[in-house]
Amino acid sequence: MAKINVGIKFRPNLSSEVEKQDKWIVDGKTIKSVDNKHTLQFEHVFGSTAVTEEVYDALAKPIVKKAFKGYNGTIFAYGQTSSGKTHTMIGKNKMPGIIPLAVRDIFHEINETKDREFVVKIGYIEIYNDKVYDLFEDGKTELSIFESNGHVLVNQKEYVAASEKEVLKKFKMNNKCKRMTGTSTNENSSRSHTIFRITIKSQKKDDAEDSRNSNLFLVDLAGSEKPDASVATTFNEGLHINQSLLVLGKIIRELAKKNSSLKRVNFRECKLARILSPALGGNSYTSVICNVASTVLDETYYTLCFAQSAEKAKTVPKFNLANSTEREFSLLRFSTSSSSSSEASGNVNISLKRKLPFSPLTVSGSPSRIPKRIKPKLSDEMNDHLKQLKLSESSNGEEKEDYEAMIKEKDNIIRNLQEETRELKAEIFQMRGEIKGNNELLIERQQENDESEKKIADFNEEVKLYSAAIRDFQVTIQDFEKRMLEAIEKNNKMRANFDKKFKECNAIIDEKDAEIMEMYKELATQNILMKDKTNIELRNYLKFERSHKLRYTSTRNQFNTLMDQLESKSVTIKEKNDEIKRLQNQLRNYEPMNRGNQGGNDEN
Numbered sequence: 025m026a027k028i029n030v031g032i033k034f035r036p037n038l039s040s041e042v043e044k045q046d047k048w049i050v051d052g053k054t055i056k057s058v059d060n061k062h063t064l065q066f067e068h069v070f071g072s073t074a075v076t077e078e079v080y081d082a083l084a085k086p087i088v089k090k091a092f093k094g095y096n097g098t099i100f101a102y103g104q105t106s107s108g109k110t111h112t113m114i115g116k117n118k119m120p121g122i123i124p125l126a127v128r129d130i131f132h133e134i135n136e137t138k139d140r141e142f143v144v145k146i147g148y149i150e151i152y153n154d155k156v157y158d159l160f161e162d163g164k165t166e167l168s169i170f171e172s173n174g175h176v177l178v179n180q181k182e183y184v185a186a187s188e189k190e191v192l193k194k195f196k197m198n199n200k201c202k203r204m205t206g207t208s209t210n211e212n213s214s215r216s217h218t219i220f221r222i223t224i225k226s227q228k229k230d231d232a233e234d235s236r237n238s239n240l241f242l243v244d245l246a247g248s249e250k251p252d253a254s255v256a257t258t259f260n261e262g263l264h265i266n267q268s269l270l271v272l273g274k275i276i277r278e279l280a281k282k283n284s285s286l287k288r289v290n291f292r293e294c295k296l297a298r299i300l301s302p303a304l305g306g307n308s309y310t311s312v313i314c315n316v317a318s319t320v321l322d323e324t325y326y327t328l329c330f331a332q333s334a335e336k337a338k339t340v341p342k343f344n345l346a347n348s349t350e351r352e353f354s355l356l357r358f359s360t361s362s363s364s365s366s367e368a369s370g371n372v373n374i375s376l377k378r379k380l381p382f383s384p385l386t387v388s389g390s391p392s393r394i395p396k397r398i399k400p401k402l403s404d405e406m407n408d409h410l411k412q413l414k415l416s417e418s419s420n421g422e423e424k425e426d427y428e429a430m431i432k433e434k435d436n437i438i439r440n441l442q443e444e445t446r447e448l449k450a451e452i453f454q455m456r457g458e459i460k461g462n463n464e465l466l467i468e469r470q471q472e473n474d475e476s477e478k479k480i481a482d483f484n485e486e487v488k489l490y491s492a493a494i495r496d497f498q499v500t501i502q503d504f505e506k507r508m509l510e511a512i513e514k515n516n517k518m519r520a521n522f523d524k525k526f527k528e529c530n531a532i533i534d535e536k537d538a539e540i541m542e543m544y545k546e547l548a549t550q551n552i553l554m555k556d557k558t559n560i561e562l563r564n565y566l567k568f569e570r571s572h573k574l575r576y577t578s579t580r581n582q583f584n585t586l587m588d589q590l591e592s593k594s595v596t597i598k599e600k601n602d603e604i605k606r607l608q609n610q611l612r613n614y615e616p617m618n619r620g621n622q623g624g625n626d627e628n
């Protein structure tokens with residue numbers, strides 16, 4: 025049993041996150057949330073400054089070494105969208121990821137191993153919306169998954185590659201076919217899970233029996249994400265991605281349970297789980313690199329929980345012997361001993377490489393089997409021979425030798441048959457498991473179906489209610505239409521009346537207008553007459569005024585003359601009065617003298 029190796033890799037904060045606060049702190053092997061709610065510990069923790077090569081050395085290199093020795097290996101990157109999975113698995117020229125580093129090591133190891141011959145084959149598939157596509161083909165034709173001898177196989181294309189350079193060239197070229205899109209969190213977000221498979225076959229030069237065959241699966245999972253309902257395609261992709269990751273999480277949790285049993289795990293819920301079943305619960309050494317971002321609280325916590333479960337899960341890696349029926353070694357040989365020509369990578373010499381161009385090979389199907397209909401025939405034959413064998417016990421030496429050879433041959437047939445029977449039994453056992461799984465699925469689907477039917481019945485009830493309401497509404501509409509027609513008719517009549525009245529009024533108005541015009545004309549005539557009369561009167565008045573003024577002036581003059589005369593008379597009178605007064609005074613002065621003279625006359 026082997027434990028799944030788990031590591032946590034924090035990516036550096038992105039330029040778009042400068043304003044965000046860190047939600048997680050890394051302290052050695054401990055990861056703490058800033059709010060102190062979560063503290064988790066892992067064997068391998070890589071902070072944001074760690075380079076991919078460190079991750080590779082701790083989590084991938086040991087698996088590559090095991091693959092080289094004939095054990096299957098799987099390395100996969102897990103994490104929310106934009107957490108750095110693709111950066112970890114593929115990387116950039118300046119910081120190569122796990123895939124280029126593994127390819128480098130494989131060819132380095134081939135070069136160092138002088139006593140073996142190698143064949144390296146590569147295949148590249150993607151799982152998009154729960155369908156498998158070949159990235160070494162057009163990426164559009166759906167591939168099928170099948171199982172043989174307990175192995176999950178995909179009918180993908182494989183290429184035989186001779187050097188590190190050749191592998192990486194092919195990988196990079198076809199990686200462009202991978203489904204990517206820009207999302208709100210990652211402008212180059214993977215929309216599919218990709219699995220790059222490197223098959224390493226080797227055989228000892230002086231011992232054909234010493235052969236190994238292993239597969240290395242390098243998996244870049246699509247990231248879990250919050251589905252964006254505004255974009256239909258991305259929403260659908262997001263649902264499939266999340267669904268497959270949920271299944272993966274469920275499987276990991278089940279495997280992490282104490283006394284977990286593979287029988288309880290349903291790898292058939294999605295294609296990703298089915299293809300990764302050897303990595304999760306089967307024959308493989310496995311590492312999981314959990315990518316996280318320190319600025320994200322919840323999703324990082326979910327990833328860390330997944331990592332904790334994954335740490336508890338175990339696999340059962342087995343040494344894989346190469347199938348002796350496979351013919352690659354007789355066709356293609358990587359040989360490190362004959363060093364006549366040097367490859368671009370500087371590592372490997374390949375005999376026959378030039379004769380066999382870089383060409384696709386389809387994965388071989390299920391092994392050859394004895395068809396059912398031949399089996400009874402074979403056993404009859406065997407029984408005959410056994411009878412003959414018994415008879416031959418009494419025969420001479422020559423016949424005995426023949427019989428011994430025949431026994432050997434038949435023994436071989438029996439062994440082969442027994443082997444086949446064992447395989448068939450194993451297959452039947454597995455198929456029973458699958459049937460059971462399918463039955464469970466069927467029951468689940470039946471339940472779903474029942475629920476759907478109930479929903480449909482409820483919906484039909486609702487439709488009935490709505491239909492009655494629609495009928496009522498239609499009656500109301502008809503009534504309303506009738507009343508509207510009546511209103512229109514009434515309105516038309518009123519309009520006709522109004523038009524008639526309007527015409528009559530217009531005629532009256534015209535008549536009155538004519539009358540007014542006449543009156544205006546008369547008024548104008550009278551105005552002229554009045555003006556003439558007024559002018560005459562005005563002229564008469566002016567004439568009168570002038571004569572009056574003249575008379576007034578002469579009267580005034582007369583008055584003035586009279587006034588002058590009056591004044592002069594007044595002056596004269598005053599003078600006379602003054603004269604009188606003076607005379608009187610004179611008179612008074614004479615009077616006493618007179619009295620004296622006259623002796624007592626009157627006083628005057």
Ligand SMILES: Nc1ncnc2c1ncn2[C@@H]1O[C@H](COP(=O)(O)OP(=O)(O)OP(=O)(O)O)[C@@H](O)[C@H]1O
Nearest residue numbers: 035036105106107108109110111210213214246247
């Ligand atoms: N270790 C790192 N150093 C520098 N940049 C990194 C690192 N890891 C990730 N990044 C950057 O973070 C961004 C997101 O990374 P990446 O595309 O690898 O995420 P992802 O998990 O594969 O996302 P998705 O699931 O959406 O495909 C990229 O711009 C990438 O260059």
